[in-house]
Amino acid sequence: MTANGWFQILLFFALVLVCAKPVGVYMARVFEREKTFLDVVFRPLERLIYKLTGVDETREMRWTEYAIAMLVFSLVTLVVTYAIERLQYFLPLNPQHLAGVPADLAWNTAVSFTTNTNWQAYTPETTMSYLTQMLTLAYHNFFSAAVGIALAVALVRGIARRESKTLGNFWVDTTRASLWVLLPACFVYALLLVSQGVVQNFRPYDQAKLIQPMTVTTTGADGKATTQTVTTQNIAQGPVASQEAIKMLGTNGGGFFNANSAHPFENPTPFSNLLEMFSIFVIPGGLTVMLGRMTKSPAHGWAVFAAMGALFFAGVLVAYYAEAQPNPLMHTAALHVDQHTTAAQPGGNMEGKEVRFGIANSALFATVTTDASCGAVNSMHDSYMPLGGLVPLVNIMLGEVIFGGVGAGLYGMLIFVVLAVFIAGLMVGRTPEYLGKKIESYDVKMAMLYTLIFPLSILGFSAVTLMMPNLGLSALANGGPHGLSEILYAFTSATGNNGSAFAGLSANTHWYNLSLGFAMLIGRFLMAIPVLAIAGNLARKKLVPPSPGTFPVHTPLFTILLIGTILIVGALTFFPALSLGPVLEHLLLHAGKAY
């Protein structure tokens, strides 16, 4: 670890901290329908959208209506995406003449992008046409994010309102999130990315004549080795920057290219890298301030922000430390490799990492992308040291509430807040209250439903997969405990709607495409419904004036209790699985064992 590395990490966090307030205040104004400076442009467009689609913007929805609108909209976009993927060969903007996507993969991908997961079981540059990428995948990047924000806004309204039956209008919230928040930010951000070298065009792939022709030996199906001389480099192009911007800002994470943000055309410079990490956290950070503002208790928003910040630093510390270590097997195998950190090289574990990012920016990116439900990667998590790879896995298992996905992170965190307040209430023996609302049996039941569906999907699917050698285990790229980690990571990432992977797993099979698809649906919709139920129930309640027995939710004590709740729930649920995966691998690695 170097001083410069830590400086870069602190610089990143300072940016998030500074922007949280202006972004949060702006979003509160957007969703409370107050005046903003962008109304001139977007208010007429918003009116036009409602006129064309028959939305009555003054109509308020109960939580059940809100949920149904959300589900119907998601289903329609899912079906459209599936259809376009299957038919892309016959559609325009396909200069490489890529064939239609196979049924199981098309289903998995449609679910993946609808649920804000962006799990990718395919290599985009050889599978998806430009049209498919912009019309469906980038579109979902906007709207799965906007829906996430809408859900969080609905929950915050539920907390803030009193004796109200309704939570707002789903269509209005989604439209305002996409028009006022995502679209203008993405436009500026995409151009900033292009200024760093992210490509944005509709050219067919370019051919470059190699300076030094390359001899390639391939082993054919008959087992015979054939030698070929490769003289050209085929360079994939495309409308990348526009998609990259919303991929990061909407915490989606689905790469235009297979290597995602490690690809120089997606993330060419250290500055583009900083922008990409910042854009993952900026909206979730702002949402905590929005929470404080809309519930008229700004200090509560900051207390939640503080809990997120503390957990973020814990993660990045472990990941950075682990990746800066030399791989002990190089020493065991007596390889003359220099893994030291010097001014001329970052050293450490460079497998799967880019030189321009080194160790600090790779470990930081891996932490940020899994704290949130982003899932973009600028280095390959599968090649991380066991404890380095443990960090992204644990981040997702904690529910992606450390800033978290846009919207999903905040509502996940608020579920933990309800639990923390409930536990505090039990400890002092009084009915728990949260911002003047009594937390009763129905609320806690729904919160527990949310908390239990998550591990049930992860551990259930992983266990079934592990028992099937032909369908499950044959997809593994690595042996030993790391194999377990690969499967566990896949279902954790899918259920958590993250989308990053221990990518050695060959997940483009019928079993993985179907099972991971279901895990993603469960992780999004089965978890969103209890959230809306709590929102609807809280909105109905009367305000109880604070009493001496009220547990204040804006103090450091609250922050500590909240962190404790998250860690205990996460750790108790997943520790056995983790101890057989990354923890065991760590011990065996230091005992000099390879697989």
Place this chain on the structure above:
Amino acid sequence: MRRNVVTAILYTLVTTIIFGVAYPLLVTGAAQLLFKDKANGQLISENGTVVGSHLLGQSFTTPAYFHSRPSQAGSGYDAANSGGSNYAPTSQKLIDRMKTDVTAANTDHPGTEVPVDLVTASGSGLDPDITPAAAEYQVARVAKERHLSESAVHDLVAKHTQARQFGVLGEPRVNVLELNLDLDHAAPQGTMK
């Protein structure tokens, strides 16, 4: 319910036009206007032929060139098939691959440890850079092969070493393709014995 379905279908249509068509086209227009070269991948042309991109690495393995990192993109530096090895740190395949690469490097540079980035594959398989340590490591070999003085090659490496962006961001690095192209200009292959 029926009203919801109709609204959802219309809403998908209308917003697709704004977010799926107008937005990317607008960004493309602005990008092509403002940053034409960067928006098209910063391709390098020599005598009218495209020979690569400033941002994408290529495979260099002969002794007269600075070597780039091992690549797992397709059959190596395939810029239409990016990706890493995804080998675990405990993978025997990783150890075996490194052993081959380290042994080869040790033959050319006896008695010195190989900088780790030269024997590890990048995440994209297209890493255009190596570390200054990895460039330094290869100076003597390249100078000998090209019949150049070591200091001349040093100067070339220094010229192509990029410091941290704005002095703080990322890591110092050397762009291999640019360095090798310059090397060809300084001491063309044809003049080599």
